[in-house]
Structure formats: C-alpha cells, structure tokens
Amino acid sequence: MALIVQKYGGTSMGSTERIKNVAKRVAKWHDAGYQIVVVPSAMSGETNRILGLAKEICEHPDPRELDVIASTGEQVSVGLLAIALQAIGKQAVSYAGWQVAIKTDASHAKARIASIDDAKVQRDLDAGKIVIITGFQGVNEQGDITTLGRGGSDTSAVAVAAALKAQECMIFTDVDGVYTTDPRVVTEARRLRTVTFEEMLEMASLGSKVLQIRSVEFAGNYKMPTRVLSSLTDPLIPLEIEAKSGTLISFEEDTHMEQATITGIAFNRDEAKITVFGVPDRPGIAYQILGPVADANIEVDMIIQNQSVEGKTDFTFTVPRNEYTNAMEVLVKTGVQNHISATGIIGDAKVSKVSVVGVGMRSHVGIASQMFRTLSEEGINIQMISTSEIKISVLIDEKYMELAVRALHKTFGLENS
Amino acid sequence: MALIVQKYGGTSMGSTERIKNVAKRVAKWHDAGYQIVVVPSAMSGETNRILGLAKEICEHPDPRELDVIASTGEQVSVGLLAIALQAIGKQAVSYAGWQVAIKTDASHAKARIASIDDAKVQRDLDAGKIVIITGFQGVNEQGDITTLGRGGSDTSAVAVAAALKAQECMIFTDVDGVYTTDPRVVTEARRLRTVTFEEMLEMASLGSKVLQIRSVEFAGNYKMPTRVLSSLTDPLIPLEIEAKSGTLISFEEDTHMEQATITGIAFNRDEAKITVFGVPDRPGIAYQILGPVADANIEVDMIIQNQSVEGKTDFTFTVPRNEYTNAMEVLVKTGVQNHISATGIIGDAKVSKVSVVGVGMRSHVGIASQMFRTLSEEGINIQMISTSEIKISVLIDEKYMELAVRALHKTFGLENS
Structure with a gap:
C-alpha cells in the first residue's frame, strides 16, 4: 500500500x-x-x-x-x-x-x-x-x-x-x-x-x-x-x-530540461552592502575582514572582490538589513581598516537582490546578457553580480526592485510558459 | 549531603x-x-x-x-x-x-x-x-x-x-x-x-x-x-x-500517642444519601444494588445495612452530591428495585458528613459517646454512623454542619491542645 x-x-x-x-x-x-x-x-x-x-x-x-x-x-x-x-x-x-x-x-x-x-x-x-x-x-x-x-x-x-x-x-x-x-x-x-x-x-x-x-x-x-x-x-x-x-x-x-529555460525570479528586499575599499591585494585579507563578522554570528550572503589595480582592490559583501548596524559596528570596533591598511569603509542599507533561477540555464547561453540588457533598458544600475550554475543574482537600489522583477518576469516569458 | x-x-x-x-x-x-x-x-x-x-x-x-x-x-x-x-x-x-x-x-x-x-x-x-x-x-x-x-x-x-x-x-x-x-x-x-x-x-x-x-x-x-x-x-x-x-x-x-486523643474534625459538605428500603435479607443484595452504580463510575462512600427485621432490611449508601441524580437514574434504569423485590428507593441530596479523627482514639474509650452527646445537646439528629479504628463519621442534615464542627472542635479541646 x-x-x-x-x-x-x-x-x-x-x-x-x-x-x-x-x-x-x-x-x-x-x-x-x-x-x-x-x-x-x-x-x-x-x-x-x-x-x-x-x-x-x-x-x-x-x-x-x-x-x-x-x-x-x-x-x-x-x-x-x-x-x-x-x-x-x-x-x-x-x-x-x-x-x-x-x-x-x-x-x-x-x-x-x-x-x-x-x-x-x-x-x-x-x-x-x-x-x-x-x-x-x-x-x-x-x-x-x-x-x-x-x-x-x-x-x-x-x-x-x-x-x-x-x-x-x-x-x-x-x-x-x-x-x-x-x-x-x-x-x-x-x-x-x-x-x-x-x-x-x-x-x-x-x-x-x-x-x-x-x-x-x-x-x-x-x-x-x-x-x-x-x-x-x-x-x-x-x-x-x-x-x-x-x-x-x-x-x-x-523531463524538466525540455521546458522553460528560466523557472522563476526570486528576490530579497532587505539587503545591505558594505564595502572596504583600498584594500591591499595580499593573502588573508578576506578572512581578516569577514572573520570578526562571522564571530558576531552575522550571516554574510554575496561576497565580491574584483581584480586589483596597482596592488589595491575593493572588497564588498552583503548582510541582512537588520544586521547592517551591527556589522558596521563590528568592523569599527575590531579596527579592521587599520589592521589591513584599507582606505575606508562605506555601506548602503537600501539595496535589494534580484535573481533569475533555472536549471535550463546550464545549457543555454545568453541568459545573463538578456538579464543585464533588460535591466539596462529600464535604467536600473547593477551594483553587484554573483552567479551559480543555475542562478544569476544582482544587487540593485531597493527602489527599483519591483520594476526589475516585473521586467525580468516578462522578458523570460514566465507568465505563459 | x-x-x-x-x-x-x-x-x-x-x-x-x-x-x-x-x-x-x-x-x-x-x-x-x-x-x-x-x-x-x-x-x-x-x-x-x-x-x-x-x-x-x-x-x-x-x-x-x-x-x-x-x-x-x-x-x-x-x-x-x-x-x-x-x-x-x-x-x-x-x-x-x-x-x-x-x-x-x-x-x-x-x-x-x-x-x-x-x-x-x-x-x-x-x-x-x-x-x-x-x-x-x-x-x-x-x-x-x-x-x-x-x-x-x-x-x-x-x-x-x-x-x-x-x-x-x-x-x-x-x-x-x-x-x-x-x-x-x-x-x-x-x-x-x-x-x-x-x-x-x-x-x-x-x-x-x-x-x-x-x-x-x-x-x-x-x-x-x-x-x-x-x-x-x-x-x-x-x-x-x-x-x-x-x-x-x-x-x-x-511520641504522638502521648498527645491529644483527637487530632481534628474533618467534614464533607457535598454528600447525598440513597436508601433502598424493604430489601429482602439474602446474599448478593449489596452487589446487586451497588454493581450498577460502580459500573457507572460513581464513587460510593459510606455504606450501611442494618440488622434485618422479619427478613427485610434497609440498605443506605452515600455518593458525592454531584453524582446524586446520575446514581438515582442508574438505579431506576437498571430496575434494581424490581430485581431484588425492594419496597422503594428514596434519596436526600442535602446531607453532610462530619468526622472525628485521631490515632489516640484507639486507646481511649468514650470518644464516640462524647461525640454523640455533643451533637444531641445541639439538637442535631444523626442519620448514619460509620467508624474505623481512628475515626468516627456521622451523616447529618447539611444545615447543621458548621454547628456540629464547631461544637465538636470545642468538646475535644482542639483550640488549645
């Protein structure tokens, strides 16, 4: 039975x-x-x-x-x-x-x-x-x-x-x-x-x-x-x-692979980002910045570090918005900026994350460019990008979040796929 | 420790x-x-x-x-x-x-x-x-x-x-x-x-x-x-x-035996009594009356059956007052009266129980008579009596309960023993 x-x-x-x-x-x-x-x-x-x-x-x-x-x-x-x-x-x-x-x-x-x-x-x-x-x-x-x-x-x-x-x-x-x-x-x-x-x-x-x-x-x-x-x-x-x-x-x-390329548009309104800029490009920096944050039990989501220019780079990560003040305090208290000789720390608590998700993405090229073009046509600036095999996430100004979600939903034909 | x-x-x-x-x-x-x-x-x-x-x-x-x-x-x-x-x-x-x-x-x-x-x-x-x-x-x-x-x-x-x-x-x-x-x-x-x-x-x-x-x-x-x-x-x-x-x-x-004869006066206001009268005096009668009551999960407290006169006796028991109606219904429904050829069933839901308790009672005679005389002096009629080694209980009209308790408490000198 x-x-x-x-x-x-x-x-x-x-x-x-x-x-x-x-x-x-x-x-x-x-x-x-x-x-x-x-x-x-x-x-x-x-x-x-x-x-x-x-x-x-x-x-x-x-x-x-x-x-x-x-x-x-x-x-x-x-x-x-x-x-x-x-x-x-x-x-x-x-x-x-x-x-x-x-x-x-x-x-x-x-x-x-x-x-x-x-x-x-x-x-x-x-x-x-x-x-x-x-x-x-x-x-x-x-x-x-x-x-x-x-x-x-x-x-x-x-x-x-x-x-x-x-x-x-x-x-x-x-x-x-x-x-x-x-x-x-x-x-x-x-x-x-x-x-x-x-x-x-x-x-x-x-x-x-x-x-x-x-x-x-x-x-x-x-x-x-x-x-x-x-x-x-x-x-x-x-x-x-x-x-x-x-x-x-x-x-x-x-069976699913035959279906739509994109399954859905996920989003998270309540994000905050923190950037440590002018960071010397040497081993151990990421740990020195994020160690104290993790010790304070603050969840870190996106992490981005770009190619360095002249031995310096910027290090950015996002945290849940209700942890933003807490995270900034931790960085100040532990003196991270001085420790690693960074130029400064800035943050923005009014950002949101929008993600395009789909298993079909693996075998289809051009999803990312279609996503970026759509956002660009709506005049939405992309602040951060992170990707996995089956999703692409972008961080944008929170005031454009709904607009971005609606535009992407339409672009990928989700209403009638 | x-x-x-x-x-x-x-x-x-x-x-x-x-x-x-x-x-x-x-x-x-x-x-x-x-x-x-x-x-x-x-x-x-x-x-x-x-x-x-x-x-x-x-x-x-x-x-x-x-x-x-x-x-x-x-x-x-x-x-x-x-x-x-x-x-x-x-x-x-x-x-x-x-x-x-x-x-x-x-x-x-x-x-x-x-x-x-x-x-x-x-x-x-x-x-x-x-x-x-x-x-x-x-x-x-x-x-x-x-x-x-x-x-x-x-x-x-x-x-x-x-x-x-x-x-x-x-x-x-x-x-x-x-x-x-x-x-x-x-x-x-x-x-x-x-x-x-x-x-x-x-x-x-x-x-x-x-x-x-x-x-x-x-x-x-x-x-x-x-x-x-x-x-x-x-x-x-x-x-x-x-x-x-x-x-x-x-x-x-x-050590306790040296102390007072009577320890306390207990009472229970909410009693009810049921009497099956004109009961033939033969084996199995008590069970035939109380069996159905027990089956209905009704707790029975005092049970009294007196010496029979001309082959007939009266059988009385008490139940908690809130079970009185229930108990009477059980007796009527199961047709106990006809089964055992009793003359009738009567009940009274306005009775209370007063008890004199004390380990010292074992070695002192006269406790019972002192109790009964006190109640008699107060004009209180005793409806039922039951005894154990260390207590004597009487059933009386509920309206005399407080009077009985106070009188007995005084008689046995409990306020200053």
Missing part, C-alpha cells in the same frame, strides 16, 4: 475547527487506501507564547531548557489531531519525537536529524492506524529533547518520509505552491507545477519562504518527491485533483 | 514572577548545603486550558491522547524553573517523566508509579546540580506517556523522594499546613505541627484537600517524612524557621 507523509503548518493547525478540517483531509486520503503519517506543527502563536515566558525570566535562557519548553507546542498538536481523527472514526496514534526515536545531534535549537526508528511506525501503519508524529523535535544521544529550529517541522516531515520510503511528502501550507515570482509584485506570476530540487534550493534560499531550506536539502539527499500545496481548500476537494495540485519538487531533471 | 525533595503547586508556579520566587526559595536551600530535587506542577489554569481544546474537538477523547496533551503543562514548568534557577547563578537541569524513567502501569489519566530510575538524578545531584522533574506524569511499558490524575504531582514528589531516599519531602502549597478543622468554619482551628500517616489519610479522604490521598499512601508505604507548608511566605524566610513550619506527616507514632 502506498505511503504518504503529510505536514500541516501552524496556521492549518491554528484552532480546533481547523484541526477538524485537517482530520477530514487526512481521513479522505486514508479512505482512498493510502497509509498516512501526519507531521503537524504547533498551533500558530503557541511556541512564541511559551518562549515569551522564558524570556520574561531570563534574557538569554539555556538552549537545552528552551527546547524542553518549545517542544511542547507540537506535543499538544499531535494529541489534538489524534483525537480529531478518532472523533470521525479513524484509528490514530500520536508520538513525540523521542517515542519514535528521532535521533538528532546535540546542538539545541538547531539540531540535525541523524536517524529515525521506523519499525514502530510501520507496525501501526500495517495495523491500519494513522500515525501522527511531532514535527520540529527529536532527542539527542544524552536523551535530551532537541528542536530543529524554526520551520523544522518541514524537515521532520521530509526526514520521516525518507525513513519510511514514502511515495510522496506533501507539505500543506497557506500558499498553493511555488510561483515564478511573488504574485504580490507581479500579478501575472504563475504557479509552477514542478521545480527541480536545485531550483527549489535557490528559490528557498533567495527569499521564497515557502519551505525551510534544510527540508529541501533533505528532500534532495533522499530524492524524496515533495509537494507544496494549500491547506486552505475545502478538505473534501476530490483526491485526484488535490494529488496534482501545488508544486512538486522533482528529481527527474531530464 | 542531605537530600530534600520540594514540590510546588500550580498556584506557586502561576506566573513568571512566582516562578522566580520559587527559584529563590530553592536556591536558599541549596546554598545551605542541601541537595535539592524540585517537582513543580503546571502553571495554574494551563492544564485545564489545553484539555479544554481537546473537549472542543470530542466530548470523550481517547485517554492515551489526553495524556499526551495534559503532560505538556508540567514540561513547560520544569523548563521555566530551570531557566529561573540558572538566571540566579545555579546549575539546574530539567527532566520529563520519561527521561528519568518514571515507570507507571498502563492506565491513562490515573496511572500508578511502579519505579523510578534514580541513577541519572543522583549523578546530577552529586555534580552540584539542582534537578527538576515533571510531576503528574510517567511512561508505561509500551513507552506511552501516562498521567497520574489530578493532584498527581504530590504523588510524583513523594515517589521521587522515596526512590532517592530523601531526608524529607516538602509539599509547598497555598495553605500553611493541616488544621484541626477548616479555619473558615472554626476560627479557633489550630495548625497541627505533626499528624500521623494514618490520621492524614483519614483527613485527606474526608475532605481536607491539602494533599492528594495517593501521595499520603505513598508516603506511608515508604515511611517518607512529608511536610505540608506554605509557598506564600517571603521566599527568603530564614531556613531554620521554614524547616519547622507547616505540618509534618510523621511515622513515629509512639
């Missing part, structure tokens, strides 16, 4: 009425003959509420104890969903992470899943039960409760699906799939029926916050077909329709 | 401010050189809130899943208390029931503790840590979460104290000890410095809701000295004073 893992987010689990709807949807799939494992998130707002209590007591609470507290939201969810399924005549049983041995490494608040004991779950499934497993949490080698970080339930669902060799992992959320770009910026944005794993990785890391990026990595490692689809439809929508809805992250690149 | 187990109730844990106060009190004991294990309840109202969600979904939810949900309140509490202790410089670590292997039987919502693995806890204590363990919950042989029923945290605390061979189990609550009777009824009521285990058992089962009765049984089985004391005092009250405050449940009966 085919096995499906379904994950439901906090909004879908947000009230007892919504939990009853989740139960109806799950029961529909079970009625159709599928074995079903469900991984629900905590009711929306719940985890924040209890973590808020911890912060009332102490500004920097012990991560181990925070995980003890934070993991309770999902435990309430699994129990409530089991009860909702039983209320409509289904056999259902819930498990916390430690009960099905979702083993993780030791790092609290951002643990990584190492293994899952699937025998217990398989036994229940074979007995006709629907199995409900807490997302977001596991247990480490010391027997301590760990959590996987925000959005970790996506990762749990994909990991469980991989361990149980599920046919598909369905991530039910409040959007109905992955789009060519954000429909709030480009009204013609179109839902993608499929994306490749690598494209999804780029889209997820570039600001399409549909799926947690680690869940995409997991899906990729285990080649687990993963579908993002809406939990806001009528729960009794015909199964044949629902099974093909949303966006499927696929691992059959060949 | 002497080990103390401290239990804090839901009111004491009711807000982050109160949790900080609990931490201060615990730290005071730790500073004085004691090893400390803390067993906190869920924040007051929290367990009711989440169980309310379950009832929104289904009127009679699966007990296994209810336990999954209900056990989360204590998990939040232990994490928050650990953080509060760390915030004032103490090493503290929290455990859920399953992590220190609080093994119970399989019955959900009213599980009984079978064993505790004390090695892990002892290791932490020896390392100078304060250990915090969830009350109210355990794990059964199947690895499912169980809960011990309302008030179960008292039982957890005593069980943990017994397993770790603690010097004393301190139950911090919102009253400052066990009184000769309810001070709201008799203003002269006096706090008892000590009660024997057996007296406490009678007081607890007779409506002095200071301690859960199973925790008293546990204390008795393991001869664990258990002290009931107030959590509402200043947390920094000198330790020498706090150590002698409240009421100690003791197991040294000899």
Whole structure:
C-alpha cells in the first residue's frame, strides 16, 4: 500500500475547527487506501507564547531548557489531531519525537536529524492506524529533547518520509505552491507545477519562504518527491485533483530540461552592502575582514572582490538589513581598516537582490546578457553580480526592485510558459 | 549531603514572577548545603486550558491522547524553573517523566508509579546540580506517556523522594499546613505541627484537600517524612524557621500517642444519601444494588445495612452530591428495585458528613459517646454512623454542619491542645 507523509503548518493547525478540517483531509486520503503519517506543527502563536515566558525570566535562557519548553507546542498538536481523527472514526496514534526515536545531534535549537526508528511506525501503519508524529523535535544521544529550529517541522516531515520510503511528502501550507515570482509584485506570476530540487534550493534560499531550506536539502539527499500545496481548500476537494495540485519538487531533471529555460525570479528586499575599499591585494585579507563578522554570528550572503589595480582592490559583501548596524559596528570596533591598511569603509542599507533561477540555464547561453540588457533598458544600475550554475543574482537600489522583477518576469516569458 | 525533595503547586508556579520566587526559595536551600530535587506542577489554569481544546474537538477523547496533551503543562514548568534557577547563578537541569524513567502501569489519566530510575538524578545531584522533574506524569511499558490524575504531582514528589531516599519531602502549597478543622468554619482551628500517616489519610479522604490521598499512601508505604507548608511566605524566610513550619506527616507514632486523643474534625459538605428500603435479607443484595452504580463510575462512600427485621432490611449508601441524580437514574434504569423485590428507593441530596479523627482514639474509650452527646445537646439528629479504628463519621442534615464542627472542635479541646 502506498505511503504518504503529510505536514500541516501552524496556521492549518491554528484552532480546533481547523484541526477538524485537517482530520477530514487526512481521513479522505486514508479512505482512498493510502497509509498516512501526519507531521503537524504547533498551533500558530503557541511556541512564541511559551518562549515569551522564558524570556520574561531570563534574557538569554539555556538552549537545552528552551527546547524542553518549545517542544511542547507540537506535543499538544499531535494529541489534538489524534483525537480529531478518532472523533470521525479513524484509528490514530500520536508520538513525540523521542517515542519514535528521532535521533538528532546535540546542538539545541538547531539540531540535525541523524536517524529515525521506523519499525514502530510501520507496525501501526500495517495495523491500519494513522500515525501522527511531532514535527520540529527529536532527542539527542544524552536523551535530551532537541528542536530543529524554526520551520523544522518541514524537515521532520521530509526526514520521516525518507525513513519510511514514502511515495510522496506533501507539505500543506497557506500558499498553493511555488510561483515564478511573488504574485504580490507581479500579478501575472504563475504557479509552477514542478521545480527541480536545485531550483527549489535557490528559490528557498533567495527569499521564497515557502519551505525551510534544510527540508529541501533533505528532500534532495533522499530524492524524496515533495509537494507544496494549500491547506486552505475545502478538505473534501476530490483526491485526484488535490494529488496534482501545488508544486512538486522533482528529481527527474531530464523531463524538466525540455521546458522553460528560466523557472522563476526570486528576490530579497532587505539587503545591505558594505564595502572596504583600498584594500591591499595580499593573502588573508578576506578572512581578516569577514572573520570578526562571522564571530558576531552575522550571516554574510554575496561576497565580491574584483581584480586589483596597482596592488589595491575593493572588497564588498552583503548582510541582512537588520544586521547592517551591527556589522558596521563590528568592523569599527575590531579596527579592521587599520589592521589591513584599507582606505575606508562605506555601506548602503537600501539595496535589494534580484535573481533569475533555472536549471535550463546550464545549457543555454545568453541568459545573463538578456538579464543585464533588460535591466539596462529600464535604467536600473547593477551594483553587484554573483552567479551559480543555475542562478544569476544582482544587487540593485531597493527602489527599483519591483520594476526589475516585473521586467525580468516578462522578458523570460514566465507568465505563459 | 542531605537530600530534600520540594514540590510546588500550580498556584506557586502561576506566573513568571512566582516562578522566580520559587527559584529563590530553592536556591536558599541549596546554598545551605542541601541537595535539592524540585517537582513543580503546571502553571495554574494551563492544564485545564489545553484539555479544554481537546473537549472542543470530542466530548470523550481517547485517554492515551489526553495524556499526551495534559503532560505538556508540567514540561513547560520544569523548563521555566530551570531557566529561573540558572538566571540566579545555579546549575539546574530539567527532566520529563520519561527521561528519568518514571515507570507507571498502563492506565491513562490515573496511572500508578511502579519505579523510578534514580541513577541519572543522583549523578546530577552529586555534580552540584539542582534537578527538576515533571510531576503528574510517567511512561508505561509500551513507552506511552501516562498521567497520574489530578493532584498527581504530590504523588510524583513523594515517589521521587522515596526512590532517592530523601531526608524529607516538602509539599509547598497555598495553605500553611493541616488544621484541626477548616479555619473558615472554626476560627479557633489550630495548625497541627505533626499528624500521623494514618490520621492524614483519614483527613485527606474526608475532605481536607491539602494533599492528594495517593501521595499520603505513598508516603506511608515508604515511611517518607512529608511536610505540608506554605509557598506564600517571603521566599527568603530564614531556613531554620521554614524547616519547622507547616505540618509534618510523621511515622513515629509512639511520641504522638502521648498527645491529644483527637487530632481534628474533618467534614464533607457535598454528600447525598440513597436508601433502598424493604430489601429482602439474602446474599448478593449489596452487589446487586451497588454493581450498577460502580459500573457507572460513581464513587460510593459510606455504606450501611442494618440488622434485618422479619427478613427485610434497609440498605443506605452515600455518593458525592454531584453524582446524586446520575446514581438515582442508574438505579431506576437498571430496575434494581424490581430485581431484588425492594419496597422503594428514596434519596436526600442535602446531607453532610462530619468526622472525628485521631490515632489516640484507639486507646481511649468514650470518644464516640462524647461525640454523640455533643451533637444531641445541639439538637442535631444523626442519620448514619460509620467508624474505623481512628475515626468516627456521622451523616447529618447539611444545615447543621458548621454547628456540629464547631461544637465538636470545642468538646475535644482542639483550640488549645
């Protein structure tokens, strides 16, 4: 019998009425003959509420104890969903992470899943039960409760699906799939029926916050077909329709290659850039600049260093905008400029990143020039460029971001491809 | 080093401010050189809130899943208390029931503790840590979460104290000890410095809701000295004073025997009595009447059947008042009256029980007659009498209850003994 893992987010689990709807949807799939494992998130707002209590007591609470507290939201969810399924005549049983041995490494608040004991779950499934497993949490080698970080339930669902060799992992959320770009910026944005794993990785890391990026990595490692689809439809929508809805992250690149060259336009509005200029071109400079920034736990995204002229070059990198002031302070405090005898440091907190993503890009030349020409025709200056095999990102003045996204969406024919 | 187990109730844990106060009190004991294990309840109202969600979904939810949900309140509490202790410089670590292997039987919502693995806890204590363990919950042989029923945290605390061979189990609550009777009824009521285990058992089962009765049984089985004391005092009250405050449940009966004959007057206002009259006096009658009542999960307290006259007798029993209508319906529906050819069934839902309790009663005659004379002098009719080795209970019209309690409290000199 085919096995499906379904994950439901906090909004879908947000009230007892919504939990009853989740139960109806799950029961529909079970009625159709599928074995079903469900991984629900905590009711929306719940985890924040209890973590808020911890912060009332102490500004920097012990991560181990925070995980003890934070993991309770999902435990309430699994129990409530089991009860909702039983209320409509289904056999259902819930498990916390430690009960099905979702083993993780030791790092609290951002643990990584190492293994899952699937025998217990398989036994229940074979007995006709629907199995409900807490997302977001596991247990480490010391027997301590760990959590996987925000959005970790996506990762749990994909990991469980991989361990149980599920046919598909369905991530039910409040959007109905992955789009060519954000429909709030480009009204013609179109839902993608499929994306490749690598494209999804780029889209997820570039600001399409549909799926947690680690869940995409997991899906990729285990080649687990993963579908993002809406939990806001009528729960009794015909199964044949629902099974093909949303966006499927696929691992059959060949079929996809025949399709459009460009899959979508991703963007991130809230970037900031920092340039250290007049930097002597010698080994160790990059580390001397970025070391203190990394030590302060600030995430660095794009990094550019150009060819030097007369032994001097400029070194530029971007950080999330809310870390901009922090990053500048770190550079000033640690005296980087003097250390490396740079001429100066300047920054700009009003920049945005726009990226063109597509697996097809690999075999098609001219994507970059088409992108740059489009931006140039719109009078948009490109401040930085960075590329990977399947994406090209540019940094531009934030005030042109929407214009750039719309123009690129049109240029690459995404509205009707 | 002497080990103390401290239990804090839901009111004491009711807000982050109160949790900080609990931490201060615990730290005071730790500073004085004691090893400390803390067993906190869920924040007051929290367990009711989440169980309310379950009832929104289904009127009679699966007990296994209810336990999954209900056990989360204590998990939040232990994490928050650990953080509060760390915030004032103490090493503290929290455990859920399953992590220190609080093994119970399989019955959900009213599980009984079978064993505790004390090695892990002892290791932490020896390392100078304060250990915090969830009350109210355990794990059964199947690895499912169980809960011990309302008030179960008292039982957890005593069980943990017994397993770790603690010097004393301190139950911090919102009253400052066990009184000769309810001070709201008799203003002269006096706090008892000590009660024997057996007296406490009678007081607890007779409506002095200071301690859960199973925790008293546990204390008795393991001869664990258990002290009931107030959590509402200043947390920094000198330790020498706090150590002698409240009421100690003791197991040294000899010293106590020299003291007063009567320890206290217990009462239960909310009783109801049911009489089946004209019952033929033959074997099996009691079972035929009470069987259906027990099957409906209605607790029966006093049971009286008098000597028969001409082959007929009357059979009377009491139930909690809120079960009265239910019990009468059960008797009518199951046609008990016809089955056993009784003459009729009558009930009275306005009766109360008053009990005189004291270990000293064993060796003193005349307690009963003194009790009955006092009630008679006050013009109070006795409807039923039942006795045990250390208590005499009478059922009376509820309107005389306060009068009876005050008169008995005076007769036995409890205000100044």
